[in-house]
Amino acid sequence: NAGVMQNPRHLVRRRGQEARLRCSPMKGHSHVYWYRQLPEEGLKFMVYLQKENIIDESGMPKERFSAEFPKEGPSILRIQQVVRGDSAAYFCASSYREPDTGELFFGEGSRLTVL
């Protein structure tokens, strides 16, 4: 089992462009979580998805950010019209089911730099 795979690992965008970050959960996992880590900050929850459903998006900024987890393929975090403040590390995690055991399996993260 390759674990949670995120790509790209590093992404550079100019202000106003779009950023797409992909996450393939561990095999057999149907729950995906996205977290953002700003410099000197901890991991901030963004969104929790199951296949084809957004369960909790309370941590997502209201504008420019969206996430999906289609029936087939990876989960995608999309940031439109990026700004410098979007520069951060974005981590994806997956679990087999709801985190009732508290165990999330993390990817290595995608580092977004906005010029």
Add this chain to the structure above:
Amino acid sequence: AQRVTQPEKLLSVFKGAPVELKCNYSYSGSPELFWYVQYSRQRLQLLLRHISRESIKGFTADLNKGETSFHLKKPFAQEEDSAMYYCALRKDDKIIFGKGTRLHILP
């Protein structure tokens, strides 16, 4: 609001000395707490959870509801314990993390 506070950004401890990484939480319910660890060049991973009452790699953590704390302890630090440690709280369907403490074990 539910919150996890780790007051120390960096903790330096000599090898063989005791370690205590502090974690305080605020939660209006029965909390479920965890410690996650990230070693250099590795992914963030679960270290232990309070409901299991387990000791992992010599680390233990006791939930103190009176003090709303869940400090991580180890009696004798080892060099391989150097890592980033995150305290976390489960709220409904998500895990909320603190800002983390970097533990540096001095030789």
